[in-house]
Amino acid sequence: MKTASRILGSAAFHAGYVVQDSPVYGAERRGAPMAAFTRMATEPIRERGAITRPDLVVVADDTLLTEPAAQPLAGCDQECTLLINSAQDEATLRKVAAHSGRLVVADFTPLVLATTKTLAGLSTALGVAASALVGLTLEDSLAGLENELAEAHLTPSQHEANVQLAHTSYVKAQAWEPIRARAVEAELAPVPLIDMPFAPPSQAAPSIYAIANSPQRQTGSWRQFRPVLDRQLCSRCWLCFVWCPEAAIALDADEYPVVDYDVCKGCLLCAYECPTQAFRVEKEVR
Amino acid sequence: MPGILLTGNAAAAWGARLADVDYIPAFPITPQTEIIELLAAWTAEGTMPARFVTLDSEHSMLTAAGAAAAAGARVFTATSSQGLLYGFEMLYTIAGWRVPLVLVNVSRGLSSPITLEADHNDILSARDSGFLQVHTETCQEVVDTILMAYRLAEDRRVMLPVLVNMDGFTLSFTREPVVLPDPAQVVAFLPTYRPNHAFIRGDRPMAQGTAVLGGAVYSYFRYQQHLAQEHALAVYQEVAEEFAACFGRHYGVVEPFDLDDAEYVLVMSNAYATKGKAAVRRLRERGVKAGLLRLRVLRPLPTAAIAAVLEGRRAVAVIDQNLAPGLGGITYQEIAAALYATDHRPPLLSIIGGLGGKDISEAEFDAIFHDLQRAATGERVISPRLLYTQPELERMRTLLHIAGKEGGDERPPGATASAQGGFATFRPRSGGKEGGDERPLRPRSGGKEGGDERPLRPRSGGKEVSA
Numbered sequence: 001m002k003t004a005s006r007i008l009g010s011a012a013f014h015a016g017y018v019v020q021d022s023p024v025y026g027a028e029r030r031g032a033p034m035a036a037f038t039r040m041a042t043e044p045i046r047e048r049g050a051i052t053r054p055d056l057v058v059v060a061d062d063t064l065l066t067e068p069a070a071q072p073l074a075g076c077d078q079e080c081t082l083l084i085n086s087a088q089d090e091a092t093l094r095k096v097a098a099h100s101g102r103l104v105v106a107d108f109t110p111l112v113l114a115t116t117k118t119l120a121g122l123s124t125a126l127g128v129a130a131s132a133l134v135g136l137t138l139e140d141s142l143a144g145l146e147n148e149l150a151e152a153h154l155t156p157s158q159h160e161a162n163v164q165l166a167h168t169s170y171v172k173a174q175a176w177e178p179i180r181a182r183a184v185e186a187e188l189a190p191v192p193l194i195d196m197p198f199a200p201p202s203q204a205a206p207s208i209y210a211i212a213n214s215p216q217r218q219t220g221s222w223r224q225f226r227p228v229l230d231r232q233l234c235s236r237c238w239l240c241f242v243w244c245p246e247a248a249i250a251l252d253a254d255e256y257p258v259v260d261y262d263v264c265k266g267c268l269l270c271a272y273e274c275p276t277q278a279f280r281v282e283k284e285v286r
Numbered sequence: 287m288p289g290i291l292l293t294g295n296a297a298a299a300w301g302a303r304l305a306d307v308d309y310i311p312a313f314p315i316t317p318q319t320e321i322i323e324l325l326a327a328w329t330a331e332g333t334m335p336a337r338f339v340t341l342d343s344e345h346s347m348l349t350a351a352g353a354a355a356a357a358g359a360r361v362f363t364a365t366s367s368q369g370l371l372y373g374f375e376m377l378y379t380i381a382g383w384r385v386p387l388v389l390v391n392v393s394r395g396l397s398s399p400i401t402l403e404a405d406h407n408d409i410l411s412a413r414d415s416g417f418l419q420v421h422t423e424t425c426q427e428v429v430d431t432i433l434m435a436y437r438l439a440e441d442r443r444v445m446l447p448v449l450v451n452m453d454g455f456t457l458s459f460t461r462e463p464v465v466l467p468d469p470a471q472v473v474a475f476l477p478t479y480r481p482n483h484a485f486i487r488g489d490r491p492m493a494q495g496t497a498v499l500g501g502a503v504y505s506y507f508r509y510q511q512h513l514a515q516e517h518a519l520a521v522y523q524e525v526a527e528e529f530a531a532c533f534g535r536h537y538g539v540v541e542p543f544d545l546d547d548a549e550y551v552l553v554m555s556n557a558y559a560t561k562g563k564a565a566v567r568r569l570r571e572r573g574v575k576a577g578l579l580r581l582r583v584l585r586p587l588p589t590a591a592i593a594a595v596l597e598g599r600r601a602v603a604v605i606d607q608n609l610a611p612g613l614g615g616i617t618y619q620e621i622a623a624a625l626y627a628t629d630h631r632p633p634l635l636s637i638i639g640g641l642g643g644k645d646i647s648e649a650e651f652d653a654i655f656h657d658l659q660r661a662a663t664g665e666r667v668i669s670p671r672l673l674y675t676q677p678e679l680e681r682m683r684t685l686l687h688i689a690g691k692e693g694g695d696e697r698p699p700g701a702t703a704s705a706q707g708g709f710a711t712f713r714p715r716s717g718g719k720e721g722g723d724e725r726p727l728r729p730r731s732g733g734k735e736g737g738d739e740r741p742l743r744p745r746s747g748g749k750e751v752s753a
Binding site: 006009010013018019020021022023024026045046047048049050052147189190191192193194195196197202203206207208209210211213 | 291398399402455456459460461462463557558560561563564567643645647648649650652653668671672673674675676677679686688689690691
């Protein structure tokens with residue numbers, strides 16, 4: 001999504017806007033929630049970092065809506081347009097998101113997988129869709145895409161697939177009415193400052209007393225593809241059990257591997273390492 | 287919009303490339319890594335004719351940087367936060383060698399607790415090292431400042447290394463429009479380095495960094511660094527004028543923003559100064575005569591320029607994105623000292639904000655201006671003031687709860703319970719009887735008590751020998 005934010009940024013810059021884009025992330029692991037921000041303006045931009053009052057929020061994965069570590073809807077008010085990439089219907093998502101403003105639901109994932117064979121292409125689809133939604137032309141959107149693909153080290157066929165995906169995504173998004181930037185900046189409610197109270201050293205030091213609670217951090221929602229074991233093919237060599245970086249694979253009483261889908265992030269190392277190809281890879285459907 | 291979109295990190299790498307540096311000792315650290323990744327790629331593919339070397343630590347990296355500068359090379363390197371502190375000893379050492387090089391620091395809050403986003407305790411810890419310091423606000427300023435820094439460092443009236451600071455994330459990972467200076471113009475502004483002072487050659491050996499005993503000898507060399515820093519102020523003005531003539535962008539030692547008629551003034555530095563400027567414009571729309579002074583050159587500190595700008599204002603707030611525990615904001619102390627000798631000292635508030643990259647919100651800027659207006663009428667206001675809100679404290683209490691730390695002052699003995707229940711204890715599964723999986727504190731022995739223990743010192747037939 002950093003790339004999607006940059007495609008939008010480069011497209012807007014190509015169209016003559018002043019642009020600022022920036023990602024935030026801490027845990028640099030594929031699949032972990034992350035956010036990126038793009039600002040475009042006709043005069044110098046004097047804000048930095050997270051966007052407090054977004055005009056458009058693009059959510060690439062509907063599981064993020066209820067993810068406390070992500071909070072993609074922070075600052076998303078009545079005037080904000082929310083674009084969610086999801087196979088779910090609008091009514092369900094409106095309820096989950098509790099969003100009163102404009103909601104656009106589209107499922108780009110099947111198109112992305114069909115065109116580019118990899119979910120990384122979602123950056124292209126959503127970056128270009130966002131460009132269309134903010135009213136940029138196809139030419140600007142493609143120029144923005146080219147600027148980012150130049151650094152992506154793709155093969156010529158991958159490059160061509162992304163350009164094709166961009167065309168299709170733009171046409172799809174063009175059917176939606178472009179968003180308008182909010183006319184008047186709403187005054188934010190004042191938040192009074194407080195005096196920091198003294199805390200005893202037990203609370204003032206960044207130590208954690210509650211031990212072994214990391215299993216409570218369930219990362220199953222990060223998964224886009226699910227490894228499914230075929231016991232007929234499994235030789236019980238335990239390689240998957242050893243390789244799994246999340247220790248999400250246990251052994252049952254008969255010493256067959258069992259995947260804990262609450263924790264499995266869908267990295268598919270198990271399927272990659274399995275000498276008998278006993279893992280099927282299935283697209284996650286929620 | 288002219289230029290290209292570049293991150294602060296890419297702008298720093300371009301600064302080094304345009305400056306035609308000879309040698310780049312490198313060690314990666316978030317959020318600086320992209321700088322050396324780019325330089326590694328360019329030197330590997332041959333588009334940048336410099337020698338790129340990875341070192342085993344920032345201490346070695348800075349030692350190599352200083353040594354290469356002493357051998358007459360134009361040197362660039364970069365670090366951040368813990369890395370700057372790891373190499374800290376060499377900062378003072380290199381400055382003492384009186385060699386010119388440019389070191390970019392990408393600001394990041396210091397451990398503990400360990401974090402990634404920006405504040406300025408890292409760079410300000412080096413404020414007395416002898417390095418010059420220039421702090422940048424935009425990606426454009428990063429590339430421009432690196433070019434200016436070499437002119438400054440290599441000037442015979444200065445001959446000191448320069449630290450160029452940019453904020454992690456808010457500049458390092460943020461793309462903005464940047465106009466890259468034309469290489470031909472750069473050569474005119476910053477010609478090839480021709481060292482004629484501190485450089486070692488095979489046919490002209492010398493000793494570098496010699497030991498001196500006796501305070502009078504040490505004082506002589508140490509104070510020379512101070513005199514060179516003082517010269518650097520005048521040299522900076524020349525360099526800035528020349529840079530403006532070449533590239534059309536002028537950077538003063540400080541940057542005044544909306545100050546002509548300003549009554550209430552913020553003093554800020556680095557990337558968040560941009561947000562301060564936005565706040566000033568919002569306040570102006572509401573009829574408040576607000577302004578901002580951005581600190582750019584912090585070493586040498588342009589005290590006269592700062593005092594001249596701030597003297598006579600109705601009230602001034604210094605926002606420090608740093609904290610000296612036991613004292614407060616670091617630059618506040620320096621601004622207060624700069625104003626001490628003036629006739630019309632304004633009320634001066636100390637604000638601590640943006641620690642560990644915490645946002646400074648519009649509401650917080652409003653609160654600062656509210657305090658400034660009260661201070662101007664003689665009302666007492668809290669200073670130093672930490673920018674912290676009730677919702678943030680409540681979120682903190684939730685985190686303490688999750689960490690199992692609500693309640694008592696100290697850790698209760700044997701406390702293992704998770705605050706959220708479940709996973710309260712973690713012990714290996716055991717097929718045996720209760721407690722049977724607990725490891726004894728000392729190995730069981732088949733023989734008599736203590737029989738398998740090795741004595742602390744070898745038994746000796748002879749007399750005891752002292753070490």
